[in-house]
Amino acid sequence: GESVGLHLPTLSVQEGDNSIINCAYSNSASDYFIWYKQESGKGPQFIIDIRSNMDKRQGQRVTVLLNKTVKHLSLQIAATQPGDSAVYFCAENRRNTGFQKLVFGTGTRLLVSP
């Protein structure tokens, strides 16, 4: 079946480094992708989104890149801080009969050392 998955389950970086979290998807019909951050004991928090007609989108310290040719999505975090430590999920937005359904990837845990 179709799925959304991640290459790296855990990523450890030093404070100040740039972090790159990767995600693969397989549903070529999906037209919208979202990155969420989940801290321990909390619900997922929206970070950034991108449509399939875009290759790149930037936010505050974060950039999402989309490569539709290889069905690959990445989240780049600049100057990573200890507060960025969390689990990051990509989600694929599949529209069906007028409403959307999110399919989540397996998640990557980001550990930031001071």
Next chain:
Amino acid sequence: SAVISQKPSRDICQRGTSLTIQCQVDSQVTMMFWYRQQPGQSLTLIATANQGSEATYESGFVIDKFPISRPNLTFSTLTVSNMSPEDSSIYLCSVEGGRRSGRLSDTQYFGPGTRLTVL
């Protein structure tokens, strides 16, 4: 973004009992969803809570096990029935909150979750 609250935040329950989880939003929303997040895993959609009609369940989830109510546009409940230890998870509600500044489309916002442990 919409403020979403869930009750209870956590509970420990006995096998065979049922627990009803409440989700309250501070503004009217069209779409509300319920997810399950098993320990150390990702989120899986249980069902879409439809206002005024029966919920739409995903494959592998049934109404008898997870009855859902949606009496109005700001409130929904999920019941986990006849619980077993395998139901130990975090249960999350989300809402489709409409397009916000800087966002490309209607996206989902999540509540804080209810952490359920079944003994």
